Amino acid sequence: LAERDGVIWFDGEMVPWREARVHVLTHTLHYGLGVFEGIRVYATDRGPAIFRLREHTERLFNSAHILGMPMPYDRDTINAATIECVRANGLESGYIRPICFYGAEGLGLRADNLRVHVAIAAWSWGAYLGDEAIRHGIRVKTASFTRHHVNIAMCRTKAVGNYINSMLALQEAIACGYDEALLLDVDGFVAEGSGENVFLVHGGRIYTPELTSALNGITRQTVITLAREAGYEVIEKRITRDEVYIADEAFFTGTAAEVTPIRELDGRTIGEGRPGPVTRQLQSIYFDQVHGRRNTHPEWLTHVR
Ligand code: PMP
Structure with missing residues (x-):
């Protein structure tokens, strides 16, 4: 590079x-x-x-x-x-x-x-996890490394040193044959991926962890706004890893990861084991939004020329 x-x-x-x-x-x-x-x-x-x-x-x-x-x-x-x-x-x-x-x-x-x-x-840079990941979803492993405690690292910062924790979790997941890690907070609740926020779909509603140890992702904010505008109820709450196992759908969001479906966590298939309808709908709205193919939120795009 x-x-x-x-x-x-x-x-x-x-x-x-x-x-x-x-x-x-x-x-x-x-x-x-x-x-x-x-x-x-x-x-x-x-x-x-x-x-x-x-x-x-x-x-x-x-x-x-x-x-x-x-x-x-x-x-x-x-x-x-x-x-x-x-x-x-x-x-x-x-x-x-x-x-x-x-x-x-x-x-x-x-x-x-x-x-x-x-x-x-x-x-120039393409899909962070590859085009396959965007299309078919990824396999995720719960990390043995705990996400930061809010008084050990400053979780509202995107700080250089904070990423030691992300790297440990991601290297472990990859060494175990998975694509990405899911980190739990100090109380054992779902926090986020190594570089992504996480969402679940269950019974037509969308859930995401409250922001405590997770980064306040701008893609997270974007997807919450777009999902609500599409008529979905989006609920921020504490989420356990077994809620992810039985979710209908799950996905990661991030600037790099965009909207990446999760098809498996810890060897448990999520939903049908492929990107579900809500994930696919939000993915398509997100990509239309970032590529300027929608009329909504023009303030989100800074044209360079
Ligand atoms: N969590 C972590 C730990 C991250 O590194 C990122 C990427 N910046 C995110 C979440 C997602 O944030 P954003 O949507 O702003 O890229």
């Missing part, structure tokens, strides 16, 4: 892709205190459009605020830089990764001369 053409916005300037480097003593590399975002840009018939850019930037600033990282740029600058990254790299669609990190100005937990650096990269 580092060896390619293109440009990356780095501390206020566009730099050639291969030259957007950091020092090995970068503070965030050692201690994990940093924040980032994952955003998608989709092709529409009016050219590329960034999906819910303002909300992603807002979450980035909230993440930094929670961790006490002073942001050296304002929201308008970051929004404009993100748009410029898509434009300057000539992307029709893809993934955008803003990251804020402490530099190599000092090391040690007590370093008090650190500067916050900001980089934004954008590149």
Whole structure:
């Protein structure tokens, strides 16, 4: 990924892709205190459009605020830089990764001369879990690793260090032959996937865990809004893993994962073992929305050209 053409916005300037480097003593590399975002840009018939850019930037600033990282740029600058990254790299669609990190100005937990650096990269990228996953659904394993406690990690942040927990769970799931992990919170209730929020469908209603240890996903917010507009009741509540086993349908949501059906959890088939009608309907509404094929919520699309 580092060896390619293109440009990356780095501390206020566009730099050639291969030259957007950091020092090995970068503070965030050692201690994990940093924040980032994952955003998608989709092709529409009016050219590329960034999906819910303002909300992603807002979450980035909230993440930094929670961790006490002073942001050296304002929201308008970051929004404009993100748009410029898509434009300057000539992307029709893809993934955008803003990251804020402490530099190599000092090391040690007590370093008090650190500067916050900001980089934004954008590149072409397809389905995170593959086209098969979107079409046929995935097999998921409940992780032996517990999701963060709300007073151990800051769960409203998309923080660099938070992803150790996600990686442990995902590596375990993959080593066991599954596609993705489902993490439970400290009380044993369903929290989220390694990089996705989770939903169930049962008796025509849609359920998703309350936000405690799960990230406040922008795709989650989007799917809740779209499902309610389509006439579904969406209920946020505590969910147990066995409720997932007996759900009619289940799916993950995330910027990367989009709307990915879950066809199996821990060797138990969910519903018919293939994407159910509600999941397929929401998937299709979601894809129409992000590609600008609906008239609703034009404020969610930031056109790049
Ligand atoms: N949970 C976790 C742990 C994630 O990393 C992500 C991806 N950002 C999500 C949920 C989904 O969030 P979003 O829909 O904003 O991408």
